[in-house]
Amino acid sequence: MVENGKPVRKQSLGQSKRLSRLLTSIIDPRAWLHLFKLVNYYNYSHVSPKRQISVGNGSRISPDVNFSNGNNITFGNRVSIGSRCFLWAGPADGRISLGDDVLFGPEVLVTAANYRFNDGTPVTKQPMDEADVTIGNDVWIGARAIILPGVTIGDGAIVAAGSVVNKDIPRFAIVAGIPAEPIGQRKIKAR
Numbered sequence: 001m002v003e004n005g006k007p008v009r010k011q012s013l014g015q016s017k018r019l020s021r022l023l024t025s026i027i028d029p030r031a032w033l034h035l036f037k038l039v040n041y042y043n044y045s046h047v048s049p050k051r052q053i054s055v056g057n058g059s060r061i062s063p064d065v066n067f068s069n070g071n072n073i074t075f076g077n078r079v080s081i082g083s084r085c086f087l088w089a090g091p092a093d094g095r096i097s098l099g100d101d102v103l104f105g106p107e108v109l110v111t112a113a114n115y116r117f118n119d120g121t122p123v124t125k126q127p128m129d130e131a132d133v134t135i136g137n138d139v140w141i142g143a144r145a146i147i148l149p150g151v152t153i154g155d156g157a158i159v160a161a162g163s164v165v166n167k168d169i170p171r172f173a174i175v176a177g178i179p180a181e182p183i184g185q186r187k188i189k190a191r
Helices: 015-027 029-052
Strands: 066-068 086-088 096-098 109-111 113-115 128-130 133-135 173-176 181-185
Touching: 015 029, 029 066, 109 133
Parallel strands: 066 086, 086 109, 096 133
Antiparallel strands: 113 128, 173 181
C-alpha cells in the first residue's frame, strides 16, 4: 500500500501487545460461544448422522463431510469420501446407496431430494421431490461434481470434476460437463 507517495509497512506489535491480545481473546465470551456453535454444527451435520449410516468395511470418510438424513445412506466396502463433500438423502424415502470401492474427490454434492418451486409458496415451505441415487461399484466422482436425485451411476463409471449428473450413467462410461455427457469409455483389463 502507498500513502503520500511512500510505501506503508505493517507495524510490528511488541511482545506486550501480542500477550495482551492473546489474553483478551481467551477471556472474550464471544469466542467461546462461537466454539459451541461450531461444535453443535459439526455434531448435527457429521457426527450424529454418521452414526445412522450403514458403512461397509475399510471405508474412509473425511472429518468435514456433511450428511443429511443418515438413516437413508448406505456405503459399500472401501468407500473413500473426500474433504467437504455433501451427502443429502431425502427426509422421507430418498436414499443414497454407494457400492464397493467408490471414490469421491473433494466437495462432491449428492442429493436425493429437491425442493419444488411452482406451488405458490416460498421454496423452503414447499414439499420436496425425492428420488433414490445409486452409485455402483468402482466409481470415481471427481471434485465438485453434483449428482442430482433419481440418478443411477453404473459400475466402473467416472464422473469428471465439476460435472452435473442429472440422468443415468452407463457402466464404465466416462462423463463430463453440465449436464454430464459421455466423453469416453473406461477400459478394464481382465484379471
